[in-house]
Amino acid sequence: MNPQASKAQKEKVYAVIDIKSFYASVECAARGLDLFSAPLVVADKSRTDNSIVMSVTPYLKKNYGVSNVCRIKDLPQLKNMIFATPRMAYYIEVSAKIVSIFLDFVAEEDLHVYSIDESFLQIGPYLKAAKATPEEFCARILKRIKDELGLVATAGIGSNMFLAKACLDNEAKKKPPYIAYWRQEDVPTKLWKISPITKIWGIAEGISSHLSRIGIDSVEALAKVDVSILKEEFGVMGYQLHQMANGIDGTDIEAKYTPRERNLSIGQTLIKDYDRKGALLVLREMNDELCFRLREAKQKTGCVSLFIGFGGGGGSFAKQMSLNIATDDVYSLFKASETLFNKSDEDYPIRALGISFGKLSEAYSRQYSLLEDQDEEEERWQLTLAIDKAHRMFGKNSVLRASSLLKDSTIIERHGQIGGHRA
DSSP, X not given: OOXXXXXXXXXXXXXXXXXXXXXXXXXXXHHTOOTTTOOEEESOTTSOTTOBOOEEOHHHHHHHOOOSSOBGGGSOOOTTOEEEOOOHHHHHHHHHHHHHXXXXXXXXXXXXXXXXXXXXXXXXXXXXXXXXXHHHHHHHHHHHHHHHHOXXXXXXXXXXXXXXXXXXXXXXXXXTTOEEEEOGGGTTTTGGGOSSGGGSTTOOHHHHHHHHHTTOOSHHHHHHSOHHHHHHHHTHHHHHHHHHHTTOOOOOTTOOOOOSSOOEEEEEEEEEEEOHHHHHHHHHHHHHHHHHHHHHTTEEEEEEEEEEEESTTOOEEEEEEEEEEEEOOHHHHHHHHHHHHHTOOOOSOEEEEEEEEESOEEOOSOOOOTTSOXXXXXXXXXXXXXXXXXXXXXXXXXXXXXXXXXXXOOHHHHTTEETTEEO
């Protein structure tokens, strides 16, 4: 019996597996290109130069300093640059195949899909039967992904989910074989040496700045400071930061998290400057879309939030309003959004819009407004139900407002997208 596997069996051992430059990797695999030598960019070149880049290959990152967080205009001017138009439906299909491979190695309760390209696996219970060390077990998974899908995967391993993630981000991703294992005894020599502190998963710039103000500028200093000081500064989060800096994480992969308060939201970055009239047309279309999702979830909302992003250095506008009666009525919710929209009077072109519905509750029954004609409300509701049915049966473009034919409308194009990108 492998003594390392036996020891790992007694402990909890987690792995977090990530696909390197996922979208670019998928496109390279589909084209038979080498991820590390192809100058490939996943972005829709048919849009403006301000369009967001979804992913670039490691070749562009290493040789040209290209960041994943950039726009088409920020890319180097290379004659051999390959542009791959995003196709979200295909990426989701590939992601599902990756998850299917994971489930050949671990049970569903030992798998947590964190994002389209990253998942946590509790591998400890499987090492003895597999006669493998944690590294060997992960190597088998990565080989399956490479052999079957042509994708390069990386794996960080740890005694808890946080250590596995820190290991992935700060060692496993750096070089072949793209597998690393951080044990508790590695905390002083590996976790504490990570710099800057914002490289630690869960520590953003705001927290880092706050820590710096109280004299904490390293992970080691955070681990060794009196925890009472952190509690005084951050409340319960201070204790969590101290535990994290010491490589301690009690998260259970099998525990299902249910958010205390949910919301539904929709947003889009506009491909050109919009005046207020054109932006209001798009806002109505977004309201229609979000209300459909609200009804499909059998929910009502008691709070509407609106975000507007302005071009020309105009900044942004955000406001919300609570409703007297929770509702899923598209007409009432657009009136609320329009009211918020009219409270912004900045004289700048509009480049981004977002709506969010909060304070959600189950839509068990309908409550009519005392200020409106109930027959008209009921007639409008029956029309809404008929349109919803048509959308389910024949697609979202089967029934549209006449305004969808106007040049400022974006709804027909958006119905052909997933996550703001072409399907």
